[in-house]
Amino acid sequence: MSNLVASAAGRVADRGPHIPPRTSPVDQIYVEERAAALGKRSIKKATKVAGLKLAVRMMDLTTLEGKDTPGKVRSLCAKALRPLEHDASVGPVGAVCVYPNMVPVAVDCLRGSGVHVASVATAFPSGLSPLPIKLDDVRRAVGFGADEIDMVIDRGAMLSGEYAKVYDEIVQTKEACGQAHLKVILETGELGSYDVVRHASDIAMAAGADFIKTSTGKVTPAATPPVTLVMLEAIRDHYYATGKRIGMKPAGGIRTAKQALHYLVLVKETLGDAWLTPELFRFGASTLLNDVLMQLEKERTQAYQGADYFSKE
Amino acid sequence: MTMQKTPRTKAQITPRPDAARPAGPALEFGDAWTYAPAPEARDHVKLKSRYDLFVDGRWQPAKKYFPTISPSTEEKLAEVAEASPEDVDRAVSAARRAYERVWSKMKPGERGKYIYRIARRIQEKSRELAVVESLDGGKPIKESRDVDVPISAAHFFYYAGWADKLAYAFPGAGARPLGVAGQVIPWNFPLLMAAWKIAPALACGNTVVLKPAETTPLTALLLAQICEEIDLPPGVVNIVTGAGATGSALVSHPGVDKVAFTGSTAVGKRIQQALAGTSKRLTLELGGKAANIVFADAALDQAVEGIISGIFFNQGHVCCAGSRLLVEESVHDLVVKKLRDRMMTLRVGDPLDKNTDVGAINSRMQLDKIKELVAAGEREGAERFSTPCALPQKGFWFSPTIFTGVTLSHRIAREESFGPVLSILTFRTPEEAIEKANNTFYGLSAGIWTDKGAKLFWLASRLKAGVVWGNTYNKFDPTSPFGGYKESGFGREGGRAGLAPYLEIDG
Structure with missing residues (x-):
């Protein structure tokens, strides 16, 4: 055990001194005002349909429950591949996101489809297990075939000022991912202020995150427009400084098509066209898809259909 | 992933900041996902002839x-x-x-x-x-x-x-x-x-x-x-x-x-x-020619929002508009870069469209005044950037515009444009910011952007302006007195x- 820790620390040390990046302050009042203002964009007709179809392709369709079964996951994958049976122009979704034990089932269902298999790992959702166990969690999920890993940061370390620990864990998780993409969950609902969110975003990006993600979905509040805006601004500054495009994933609490469009507006007007793609923006959601489908059907038929016309999973 | 060990924003202390060609990667604000027209209905309005x-x-x-x-x-x-x-x-x-x-x-x-x-x-x-x-x-x-x-x-x-x-x-x-x-x-x-x-x-x-x-x-x-x-x-x-x-x-x-x-x-x-x-x-x-003062320690992304609201709110037809941006020299290039990117998202056009950010200039006479002052700014050697947005054929329009490399002696730093035109100057110390902010025959308003409360109040009491906004701009409320020096x-x-x-x- 202690050997493992030592060797892990050694690998980090090889990269040189790990000084977490400097960070910028965030003004709470103004960032909330800006996020709210962007929520007032009027998104109608063709814009709405295009936005909702994009949102479907950006979705990480998620099930993260203790009661998940292979059957549930297979059902979710079917929905991921063809969200609307009579309209092939809708979907498929960006990825299916499951616990590690469910990864083989998802891989089996989605093989060759282009839909990614994302797995939460690193002792999700708390992250409060020894690092070797968390890294092993990652390696096994990747071994099962996950090509995207959603890790959690050590929020306790972040809040107590152990920034180097937060940073090192991300670096090592990234190594454990190999070719798999790494999404770093900050769990913004536990970080207490936008300043800490901004700092954690900067640390995660410097440490090698491919995506930064707001929340596990297990903590309230989860994603909000202003916290997403703060993270998008961090991504923008990282891009200005390095030329590297980091992805963004708001997750948790996004349940309606209207909310999804609000997030797309935030991306469009903060980071621009390059980020309006599933490669760089994802929604982590379990119940959002059906509301989006309902709105798409409403635009197509000019009438709302009952919730039971859409499969629950 | 190779670690990026360079500082997050490279110091670029050049003798003459060049806003026309900002260094580094650029964002694109194009038509990947465009907003359809969303006009507010006007058929419920019955104007008399x-x-x-x-x-x-x-x-x-x-x-x-x-x-x-x-x-x-x-x-x-x-x-x-x-x-x-x-x-x-x-x-x-x-x-x-x-x-x-x-x-x-x-x-x-x-x-x-x-x-x-x-x-x-x-x-x-x-x-x-x-x-x-x-x-x-x-x-x-x-x-x-x-x-x-x-x-x-x-x-x-x-x-x-x-x-x-x-x-x-x-x-x-x-x-x-x-x-x-x-x-x-x-x-x-x-x-x-x-x-x-x-x-x-x-x-x-x-x-x-x-x-x-x-x-x-x-x-x-x-x-x-x-x-x-x-x-x-x-x-x-x-x-x-x-x-x-x-x-x-x-x-x-x-x-x-x-x-x-x-x-x-x-x-x-x-x-x-x-x-x-x-x-x-x-x-x-x-009238006014307000200084909007941005310190390096400010929340810069929010300061940029304040700069935008300060000068492009109501097409800049605002007596208290933040038409002179005083930005601390060490963050000048970064702020200008952010500002330009933000300006690219401004939607200029039909005032009745619910997604329009900048509407029409109020009259032909005012448009001519703005054009005259902007031409003077170019003649005096300041560098102009105007957003390349398409403007309607009819009516009175002016693209959101900023000038960098402005000095206090330029007309665009002294005269009220009353339009969407921002003059950008730099300062190095708080004392210099006050001196430059107060060096105008106007005194209606000012803005201060800093993360430090003490600095904000120290500065506010030294600005000769009737309204001083701290980490915000163009906020109006009936309970708050408004007027000039x-x-x-x-x-x-x-x-x-x-x-x-x-x-x-x-x-």
């Missing part, structure tokens, strides 16, 4: 009429009466009668009730007022809907509450109304300026004759309709439309006890000269201080 003068509670014809157009399409919206000196005289006489027989004798609480009714009626008609404001003035519907109209109602609500509490506004002193107020307002916030003028005047027991600007008379006329609808006693509020000659007749009328003017410094000076030697009270709210005028509007100009205060 011709508006008479609202005098003594009735609509009275004038000898001459002039058209008012939409600056975004140049379509004629209506014809409006041009009040002659005789018309103004009738209006002032009506106001005098109403003052002596009704309004000054009314119980203050009853006065308050009328003012509350105006406020509520503005809320009820808010959609119509917002659409007409955007049609007649060119400002984006989101601003008329979310700023102009609600704050107008808020002013009436606020001052209605003061009507029966004037004794508490100035404790121990007697407070009496002045009589008839002659009020002349500008075209940038037509309804809101009418509210700023009329609400405190009425609450204090005065009657008013108000002249709206010739390019934006319609919402003041709708306000006259509201006065009619709520049964305001005849003559308490009179609206006389017209141009400069009408305004001149109003302020120089011997029956006027108090003059309140908001507009250009040049006209303000002429009014002050005309009133010299008379017993008339005067308040002036004139130096050639930005004198007297305060808003808050308890806004009562004083409409009262005789003894003791």
Whole structure:
């Protein structure tokens, strides 16, 4: 055990001194005002349909429950591949996101489809297990075939000022991912202020995150427009400084098509066209898809259909 | 992943910052996902083809009429009466009668009730007022809907509450109304300026004759309709439309006890000269060339939002616009880069489109003034960046514009452009920021962006400006006094201080 820790620390040390990046302050009042203002964009007709179809392709369709079964996951994958049976122009979704034990089932269902298999790992959702166990969690999920890993940061370390620990864990998780993409969950609902969110975003990006993600979905509040805006601004500054495009994933609490469009507006007007793609923006959601489908059907038929016309999973 | 060990923002201290070619990766704001047109409906608005003068509670014809157009399409919206000196005289006489027989004798609480009714009626008609404001003035519907109209109602609500509490506004002193107020307002916030003028005047027991600007008379006329609808006693509020000659007749009328003017410094000076030697009270709210000061320690992304709101809100037709950006030299390049990217997302066009951020320039005359000053900026050697957005063929338009490399001696750093044109200067120390901020003959407003509270207050107390915003900009509230130093005028509007100009205060 202690050997493992030592060797892990050694690998980090090889990269040189790990000084977490400097960070910028965030003004709470103004960032909330800006996020709210962007929520007032009027998104109608063709814009709405295009936005909702994009949102479907950006979705990480998620099930993260203790009661998940292979059957549930297979059902979710079917929905991921063809969200609307009579309209092939809708979907498929960006990825299916499951616990590690469910990864083989998802891989089996989605093989060759282009839909990614994302797995939460690193002792999700708390992250409060020894690092070797968390890294092993990652390696096994990747071994099962996950090509995207959603890790959690050590929020306790972040809040107590152990920034180097937060940073090192991300670096090592990234190594454990190999070719798999790494999404770093900050769990913004536990970080207490936008300043800490901004700092954690900067640390995660410097440490090698491919995506930064707001929340596990297990903590309230989860994603909000202003916290997403703060993270998008961090991504923008990282891009200005390095030329590297980091992805963004708001997750948790996004349940309606209207909310999804609000997030797309935030991306469009903060980071621009390059980020309006599933490669760089994802929604982590379990119940959002059906509301989006309902709105798409409403635009197509000019009438709302009952919730039971859409499969629950 | 190789670790990036360079500092997050490379220091680029070049002798001459080059905003035209910002270094590093650039964002693209194109058409990957475009917003479809989202026009606010205007079919619920029924404008009359011709508006008479609202005098003594009735609509009275004038000898001459002039058209008012939409600056975004140049379509004629209506014809409006041009009040002659005789018309103004009738209006002032009506106001005098109403003052002596009704309004000054009314119980203050009853006065308050009328003012509350105006406020509520503005809320009820808010959609119509917002659409007409955007049609007649060119400002984006989101601003008329979310700023102009609600704050107008808020002013009436606020001052209605003061009507029966004037004794508490100035404790121990007697407070009496002045009589008839002659009020002349500008075209940038037509309804809101009418509210700023009329609400405190009425609450204090005065009657008013108000002249709206010739390019934006319609919402003041709708306000006259509201006065009619709520049964305001005849003559308490009179609206006389017209141009400069009408305004001149109003302020120089011997029956006027108090003059309140908001507009250009040049006209303000002429009014002050005309009133010299008379017993008339005067308040002036004139031009500005506000410094918006951004420190390196500020929340820069939010500061950029404040810069945008400071200069592009209402096309920059704002007397307190943050038209001089003073940015700490160490973050100049980064701030300019962020600002340019942010400007690329500004949507310029149809004022009635709910997604429009920047509307039409109010008039051809104003457009010509802006163009002249911008040309001077280029001649003087400052570097210009204007967003490459497509502008409509008809109407009066100007792309959001910034100038870098501006010095204090440039005309674009000294003269008010009253348009979407920002001049960017740098400073190195807080002392230098104060010196540069105060080096103007104006003194209406200023903004400070810093993460350090102590620095913010230290600076605010040293700026010669009537309003200083800290980590925000262009925020208006009826409880907050507004007014200028130096050639930005004198007297305060808003808050308890806004009562004083409409009262005789003894003791």
